[in-house]
Amino acid sequence: MKIVQVLASPGLTGFYFDDQRAIKRGVTTDGFALVGEPQTAGFSAVRQRGESISIMLLLEDGSVAYGDCAAVQYSGAAGRDPLFLARDFIPVIEEQLAPRLVGRDVREFKSLAEEFDQMRQPDGRKFHTAIRYGLTQALLDAVAKNKKITMAEVVAQEYKAPLSSQPIPxxxxxxxxxxxxxxxxxxxxxxxxxxxxxxxxxxxxxxxxxxxxxxxxxxxxxxxxxxxxxxxxxxxxxxxxxxxxxxxxxxxxxxxxxxxxxxxxxxxxxxxxxxxxxxxxxxxxxxxxxxxxxxxxxxxxxxxxxxxxxxxxxxxxxxxxxxxxxxxxxxxxxxxxxxxxxxxxxxxxxxxxxxxxxxxxxxxxxxxxxxxxxxxxxxxxxxxxxxxxxxxxxxxxxxxxxxxxxxxxxxxxx
Structure with missing residues (x-):
């Protein structure tokens, strides 16, 4: 089964982006807001809303596989990729990734995921970790829909990892x-x-x-x-x-x-x-x-x-x-x-x-x-x-x- 269209929609996360460097140096609280001067590149405030992007893969049979691009609360800290804002990265997905995805067969997860995780932008850099995270979720969902099994079964089969019979703590x-x-x-x-x-x-x-x-x-x-x-x-x-x-x-x-x-x-x-x-x-x-x-x-x-x-x-x-x-x-x-x-x-x-x-x-x-x-x-x-x-x-x-x-x-x- 092939991917016929790629869509991206802006979303919110379940929490916020916080400037860890500023927090460690000391900030004050004003209700739920954190007040102080941002110390990490890209931040406009010490605490700002968390943003995500949903990547939706429309498949030949009419089904839709999707995953969410998201970055950690303390983005830009300890060597991590910079702040992830939807307005900055939806164009990247639409212009650089979508053309490479349309027409691809979703028979196997592992090889597809590795290919797109390692893929480079025109300037030679990898795509933001958040994009790679959400896209590979969508690819896993697409393979599961193609095979009509759960995503867990896809992982177990391709990585030869026996499924757990007990809940994970x-x-x-x-x-x-x-x-x-x-x-x-x-x-x-x-x-x-x-x-x-x-x-x-x-x-x-x-x-x-x-x-x-x-x-x-x-x-x-x-x-x-x-x-x-x-x-x-x-x-x-x-x-x-x-x-x-x-x-x-x-x-x-x-x-x-x-x-x-x-x-x-x-x-x-x-x-x-x-x-x-x-x-x-x-x-x-x-x-x-x-x-x-x-x-x-x-x-x-x-x-x-x-x-x-x-x-x-x-x-x-x-x-x-x-x-x-x-x-x-x-x-x-x-x-x-x-x-x-x-x-x-x-x-x-x-x-x-x-x-x-x-x-x-x-x-x-x-x-x-x-x-x-x-x-x-x-x-x-x-x-x-x-x-x-x-x-x-x-x-x-x-x-x-x-x-x-x-x-x-x-x-x-x-």
Whole structure:
């Protein structure tokens, strides 16, 4: 079956673009707005609306396959592609990609996805990661429609990855409303929580680290109060390098502090994402590897999750091979084509490193649904509930798509 037309429509995401550099330097709040001078190229405000583009592939039989182009909340930070605005990139899709797509046969996903993910613009650059992300979603959907099977089955068949018979643990994120939204996650029995958005040293970690210690203790108490003896979620907190800031990137004091967090979280398993950000990929790989070795030597069982500077499939392989994290976040939009997400999850699992199929609050319901299909075929340790930061909407989208898919696959005997 061939593609006969390509359409692109502007859309909104489930959250916002935030200027991470400006936030780290300190901003003030005005209601939900963040007030300060933008520090990252392309931003007109510290917080501005998140935008997406839907790519729709019209097929010969009249069916429509589609995927959503989206970029992460902190676009332009830590080596990522720049801000993604619909008005800037719809012309790129219509003028440069559509002519190359029309007439293409959608019999196989992997080769098509790899071709378009690697494709170059006239100036020699790859297309923006967001475009490659949305386009490959649409291509996966097109192949599934052609074969009259689910997207998960396409991935399982082409990558020889057995479909999961169990749901993938879902990780919910609270955003700045880290107390009420943590309660929501607990009531809904999220498998992993709360992310916490600890992205400022003064206001969230605390100058002595005390604010985060207090929060972890509170969180444990809420799980025990609102849960039951059978509910044992993983506590996973993203600290955006603030622990490194607190200790001037000194590894041993950082490890000792993580030991205190482990005690505060006990008996629940604790994962700390992005404990340090040294400002470069090479430095980050080295720092996280040294931190992991220090924790192991001290008998501290906090799992370190790599995030910043781990943006591409090649990055993920390098972090995994260097032992730079017990788990890697595979931040789906950052990798461009979802074929790279598939390869990244499978590589981490093969090497015995935890695979967290993540993404961003700044995605759409469509990209989240496609990611569920990828996860059910590749079986990461956890998948992010997305889009948004409200817990309810994001968990609904991911949980319901996973539940529908499981029942459908069981009915088909797959």
């Amino acid at each position: 879902i990780f919910t994120q609270t955003g700045d409303d880290r107390y009420d939204n943590a309660d929501k996650a607990i009531i809904k029995r999220a498998d992993v929580l709360p992310h916490g958005l600890i992205n400022n040293l003064e206001t969230k970690l605390g100058r002595d680290g005390g604010k985060l210690l207090e929060y972890v203790s509170w969180l444990k108490g809420r799980v025990q109060r609102l849960g039951d003896g059978n509910y044992r979620p993983v506590i996973h907190i993203d600290v955006y390098g603030t622990i490194g800031q607190l200790f001037n990137d000194r590894i041993e004091p950082m490890a000792d502090y993580l030991g205190k967090l482990e005690q505060a979280a006990a008996p629940f398993e604790l994962r700390i994402e992005g404990p340090i950000d040294v400002g470069s990929k090479e430095g980050q790989i080295d720092a996280l590897a040294r931190l992991c070795r220090s924790l192991k030597a001290k008998g501290i069982k906090v799992a370190v999750v790599a995030d910043e500077w781990c943006n591409t499939l090649d990055d993920i392989r390098r972090f995994v091979d260097a032992g730079s994290g017990d788990m890697v976040q595979i931040k789906t939009p950052d990798l461009g084509g979802i074929n790279n997400t598939i390869e990244a999850v499978l590589y981490a699992k093969e090497k015995g490193v935890g695979a967290y199929q993540g993404g961003t609050c700044n995605e759409t319901e469509r990209s989240a649904q496609v990611c569920v299909h990828v996860a059910m075929a590749t079986r990461p340790e956890q998948i992010l509930a997305k889009p948004g930061m409200s817990v309810d909407d994001a968990m609904m989208v991911v949980y319901n798509e996973m539940s529908r898919l499981q029942v459908l696959l069981q009915a088909k005997g797959v």
